[in-house]
Amino acid sequence: MSPSNVLPTVTKASTDALAEAAKSTNSTFQLLYFPLHGRGELIRDILAYSGAKWEELPVDWPVQKPQTPFRVVPIVYEHTSSGTILELAESNAIERYLALKFNLLGSNIWEEHLVNRYYYSTDVLYQGFVPRVAAAKPEVRAEEAKKFYEEVLSKWITIHEEHLRQNGDNGHYVGHRVTLADLKTVSVINRILLLVPKGVEAPLSAELTPSLWKVKQNAESHPSLAAWKQSQRSQELDSNTKARFGF
Missing domain, CATH: 1.20.1050.10 (Glutathione S-transferase Yfyf (Class Pi); Chain A, domain 2)
Structure with missing residues (x-):
């Protein structure tokens, strides 16, 4: 595999350790999704609205597909301030995770x-x-x-x-x-x-x-x-x- 289609290496750690890393308030994000709106649209909108630092990864799906947890996209990789890399999967779950992180789920x-x-x-x-x-x-x-x-x-x-x-x-x-x-x-x-x-x-x-x-x-x-x-x-x-x- 070439460097352009190798996905980020996800941090392997306990749930507690990953949960602590997810508290990062200055993470950067990478989105893996096809060059369409589709299920990537709201994710892009949330990241843009929230002023997050993010980019899109180049897609080489036949190569990347086996590297994803459910063999589907979108996938978001969160690079936290501690250096931990979190893998977010399933569009609804990603959207709600980002909404929670960026305070878009209400106040109670x-x-x-x-x-x-x-x-x-x-x-x-x-x-x-x-x-x-x-x-x-x-x-x-x-x-x-x-x-x-x-x-x-x-x-x-x-x-x-x-x-x-x-x-x-x-x-x-x-x-x-x-x-x-x-x-x-x-x-x-x-x-x-x-x-x-x-x-x-x-x-x-x-x-x-x-x-x-x-x-x-x-x-x-x-x-x-x-x-x-x-x-x-x-x-x-x-x-x-x-x-x-x-x-």
Whole structure:
């Protein structure tokens, strides 16, 4: 294997030792994921929003696959201040780990529950969107999108808009600050809007979904996340994702 496709050597130690290392507040991160949005999108957004130092590792999947714990990506390698290298696996677990590290899970157990339930609700929406719309055959994609918008997306919109209004219509799911639930919603809204079939309009906008749109605007107005979204790399991921699904 060449140096470019050898993954970081993960520290082998006791759970207690690794847990202590994970308390690091000035870690750097490396992401292993394909050059698409997909399951790497929210991870990138969390790292960018939080101002973390991070980079993407070059992908040579046939070589790297056997080196990963579940033979799937994304994988995140955390290099802690003590020199320990932690391996983070499974997208939902990675997202929640990073959210905990960067204080994006609320300030108490009830707020964490609220963050989790709207985060997972949005993840279910995403899991339905990919096979039904993004990966649909081109000849039926528009019709499948219309059905998805009417049968699934509309219910999600109604439920989330209502909760956001109950929270003061301030563009946040919990309290007055950005949490994992906010960032998850932003990433999924962006993905749905990027992959809209010709001749169809997704029912997501400032006019149609004002409370959800505030979530998007609040998060994306953050300087670090705004800089990432405007970066050349983020634009490349947009193009690669559209090409991957034939949009």
